[in-house]
Amino acid sequence: METRELRGCSEDELIEICEKIGLKRFRASQLFQWVQQKAVRTWEEMKNIGASDRQAFSSRLSLYPLEKVREQRSKDGTRKYLFRLDDGETIECVLMDYARTRSRDRHTVCVSTQVGCAVGCAFCATGLEGFRRNLTVAEIVGQVIDITHEVRQEDPDFQVTNLVFMGMGEPLLNYDHLLQAIHLLNQSKGLNIGMRRMTISTCGVVPRIIQLAKDNPQVGLAVSLHAAQDDVRNELIPMNRRYPLSQLMEACQEYTEITHRRITFEVALTTENARPEEAEALARLLKGQFGHVNLIPVNPVAGTGMERPNPELMRKFAQVLEDAGMSVSSREERGTDIDAACGQLRRQWEGELK
Ligand code: SF4
Known part of the structure; x- marks a missing residue:
């Protein structure tokens, strides 16, 4: 049976x-x-x-709990886990704790949705390994359950409060399982994580962005933009050749018209692209969008040749966007002393097995 x-x-x-x-x-x-x-x-x-x-x-x-094969803890409290699945594949997920003064503490889990990834972004360790398979609903939900179980050994009242689907894989390419997992994680008889405390991050799967708007599960959407010109973005995110920026921007407009929800546009900054001209191009591209720009200093990954820009370059980049009337933030850096970039811990572990 x-x-x-x-x-x-x-x-x-x-x-x-x-x-x-x-x-x-x-x-x-x-x-x-x-x-x-x-x-x-x-x-x-x-x-x-x-x-x-x-x-x-x-x-x-x-009932197959995930098997923890490695854990790294950062000085800032960030914990990165490598879990083995039932078929021997491995995935990463990360727990980030943010202490708050006015409201309860925030415990955010960065969840994976695929083993490997077919998109192959130039700055990503997961992309370097190629695609293996989609995660099942149980494996997506299981990451949050097993992290909860793990932390409750030390703190019995521990609750995950926020989720970001930004781990290994492109979430919108495992759409049905993702939505089922979100629904389960939101159940009041389950972990009861609010829809508005969940964010899906995509590199721009245009038809699925529109589908998500129509299904409108009330979760946040983050779009990994990273460049404002197609020729540059083609090199960074190969999916841009299939869904170029004009189509992506139209889909984002449609998404906000249907959902009335603001999109977060993620921009990874390197020593190469953290220039005022790039910031001006970005401001032109995003004119009229209901969005917010989040600047992320890239995590150095061996084999990608990319380096993190200095804070002064980042500050100037943000200033250009702010002068153009945009809402801008810089992502708080977490776990920089461990292999924090997505896919790095798995690569390191698989390398040791070879
Ligand atoms: S950044 Fe995301 S979409 Fe791009 S290769 Fe990595 S996991 Fe895939």
């Missing part, structure tokens, strides 16, 4: 399974809460479900 992945099932799907195997519906709610809210990793931990019912469930449902 074919089994489903428990961590990828909604409560309604678990109710259906209960009905098929002759268990009471409330067992589905208990099971859902153990897995999605209490973040347990084994059947034995589900204390209020008897052994025979657990046995009946396990004939229909498989």
Whole structure:
């Protein structure tokens, strides 16, 4: 009999399974809460479900927690995890803690959606390794569950508050699984992470941006722009050849018209592109968009030849955009003393195995 992945099932799907195997519906709610809210990793931990019912469930449902194979901790508290999946593939995810003074602390997990990535951005360690496969719903949700489980060993009240789908892979190329995972992570009987506290980052998959606007799950959208001219962006993000800037900007307009939500435009700055002319071109491109620009000093990755610009160059770049009336921020640097750029930890680990 074919089994489903428990961590990828909604409560309604678990109710259906209960009905098929002759268990009471409330067992589905208990099971859902153990897995999605209490973040347990084994059947034995589900204390209020008897052994025979657990046995009946396990004939229909498989439970594969992710296996932590490496963890790095930064001086600023950022933790980067390398998890092994059931088939031996590995993925990265990152937990960033931000202490707040006025409201509760923010605990943000950067989630992966694919093993490897087909997009092949020039500045990205994940892209250098190529695409292996999409993550299942259970594997996407599982990253947040297993990080929660891990941190609760030290702090039993720990809760993830924010998610950014900015880890390995292009989230909009695994669209259906991404949306199902978002729905599960938002459940009040689960981790209860608000939709508005989730952000999907894309390099510009135009049809999916429009689809996301229509489906409108109330999550934030960040577009990795990185260059304001097609010839430069073609080199940085090969997908730009398929969906050039004119199409991307139209899709962004449509997205904001439908959702009334502001888009974050991400711009990675290197010693090459952190120039006033680039900033002026960016201001022209984004004129009329309902957006905000986030400047990111690039993380140096061996093999890409890219270097981080000095703070003065970044400040001048931001000033040009602000003078053009744009809202601008610089991403707070996290985990710079560990392999923080997406894909670096996995590359390093796989290199050691060779
Ligand atoms: S930056 Fe994102 S989309 Fe580009 S190669 Fe890396 S993982 Fe893929």
